[in-house]
Amino acid sequence: MLKLSVTEAMKIGFIGGGKLAFALANGFISAGLAKPDEITASCHPADVASAEAFKSLGATALFENKPVVERSEVVIVSVKPDVVAPALREVKDLPASKNKLFISVAMGVSIGTIEKSLPPEARVIRVMPNTPALVKQGAAALSRGSKATADDAKLTTELFRAVGTCDEVPEYQMDAVTALSGSGPAYIYMLIESLADGGVRCGLPRDLALRLATQTTLGSAAMLQNGGHPAAMKDNVTSPAGSTAEGTYHLEKNGFRSAIIGAVMAAADRCKVVNQQLNK
Numbered sequence: 001m002l003k004l005s006v007t008e009a010m011k012i013g014f015i016g017g018g019k020l021a022f023a024l025a026n027g028f029i030s031a032g033l034a035k036p037d038e039i040t041a042s043c044h045p046a047d048v049a050s051a052e053a054f055k056s057l058g059a060t061a062l063f064e065n066k067p068v069v070e071r072s073e074v075v076i077v078s079v080k081p082d083v084v085a086p087a088l089r090e091v092k093d094l095p096a097s098k099n100k101l102f103i104s105v106a107m108g109v110s111i112g113t114i115e116k117s118l119p120p121e122a123r124v125i126r127v128m129p130n131t132p133a134l135v136k137q138g139a140a141a142l143s144r145g146s147k148a149t150a151d152d153a154k155l156t157t158e159l160f161r162a163v164g165t166c167d168e169v170p171e172y173q174m175d176a177v178t179a180l181s182g183s184g185p186a187y188i189y190m191l192i193e194s195l196a197d198g199g200v201r202c203g204l205p206r207d208l209a210l211r212l213a214t215q216t217t218l219g220s221a222a223m224l225q226n227g228g229h230p231a232a233m234k235d236n237v238t239s240p241a242g243s244t245a246e247g248t249y250h251l252e253k254n255g256f257r258s259a260i261i262g263a264v265m266a267a268a269d270r271c272k273v274v275n276q277q278l279n280k
Contacts (some may be wrong), residue, residue: 009035013072015051015065015087016079017043020105021231023134025057027163030136040071070096074155077114081278084109088117099120101152103159105173106273107178111145119269122168123147125156128177129163131185138164139181143171175275179267187263192217 012034014021021041028034036058042065043051062222069075069091084106091097097123102113105127114124116269124145132138140160144153153168160166169177192213198241199209223233238244251257 009038010031011038011040011071011073011076013039013068015040015068015075015077015091016083016088017047017061018078019050019134020129020131021076022050022053022057022103023077023136024078024129024159025054025059027133027136029057030158031162033070037078040068044066065090065092069073069094069100070250072100074101074103074159077102077106079106079108081106085113085117088114095166098226099123101125101148101155103127103156107182107273108278110275111143111280115145115147121147123149123152125152126171126174127156127160127166128182129160129176130181130225133160133163136163137139139184140164140166141169141173141174141177142166143169162275175268176264178271179264183264185265187260188217 007122012025012028014025020151025034025039025041029039029154035042037060039054039057039059041050041054041059042062042063043054045063053064054061060071065087077084077088084104098119100125102114102118103125107128109126111126115122118124123133125142125148125181126194127140128144129140131140133140138160140163142153142156142160157166157168182192195213195216196206196211201214204212220233224230234248238248
């Protein structure tokens, strides 16, 4: 088994060359985890824009999957969920597929399904990233396959920390991860849009309201990253009989927190259904 080190640049391949794959490649290069000329991506023949984007990094862009595996030490599977199994079957019989580390970022495709589509010796790690990885502020979680080692998990964590954060979880928690951090950006965008709408209703110009709402969200998240509990942070902003107290009362009265909790639970339930369909 080839042992990979997080301290050395490695040869990384992408089966699927879309926006997430490009963001990951860019992050790996910026962090010194890979050299541009040692990254290879396969793109759909019609997706010339993605191929050109990889070439702009100094990477190699191809329109077939087999050379990606042959040229790489780590293979990142970044295609649509229903394409994962067919794409991997294309490379299953390649001698180069044995003993390689395959990292799947496809939503809902189980480790078991991925492992069945690869040689028995292949090591598999499943990762659930989210779209803020595009700006190196992603939140990812990983689960190890049956052959994956502690070193594989360490390397994968290092790779995804190049574009945000990464934590290890048991695979049964992946639906919850998907519902929270995978779908979470949509909820945050709705919150920001609603804050801006409130500002406009109170008389602010639209562009100013959106800037204030966006920066308020960024600043609040940054304060939490420095330590502390959100409830304590909220209390620090809330003066007795003040405007914040009135606003939070209105949110509580209208079920704000239960709506967010319900959204995460509904998304998790939907993930279970999708997973069952993908992994039949």
